[in-house]
Amino acid sequence: MSIHVEQPAAYDLVGNIIQVAGVAGGAFEATFGYRVHDGHDEVTGSFLAGDGTGGHGQFQFTVDVTGAAFQLDRLYVDVFHASPNNGAELDKVVVPVVFGPKIVPGYQAYLEHVVVAGETLWSIATKYYGSGNFYHRLVAANPVTVPNPNVIHPGDVIRVPQGT
Incomplete structure (x- = not known):
């Protein structure tokens, strides 16, 4: 399993709509999770990448954080694969970004x-x-x-x- 986030890059200046893109694969049923957070609030979701049998594929999605009650100007974009056994976040990639609206x-x-x-x-x-x-x-x-x-x-x- 592997995850490579190409966008956003570390410390990119982002707005309320955050573009996330990269390559991932090897996850159970090709399902990955994401979280955008500042330690006070978070926006979460999931996406598909790869073929579910070890193959890797590109991913691209947007996250609308307009309704989040972020308190800080520094956010973190986490992308991970959840273990089918215990839900642990595996191969997690964390990208710090700067939140322009703050x-x-x-x-x-x-x-x-x-x-x-x-x-x-x-x-x-x-x-x-x-x-x-x-x-x-x-x-x-x-x-x-x-x-x-x-x-x-x-x-x-x-x-x-x-x-x-």
């Missing part, structure tokens, strides 16, 4: 901003949001690029979440 009200998409010499997160937030006070949105949306909000470098690509 960062910017009405999140729809993000822009990419290439940092130039002399810029700060405060100045970038002022440019896009009208106030440097919103720099925390940039920090939340870029956990890999901006592990320290006091340090950004020319050439860094900063995701700038956009709302309605």
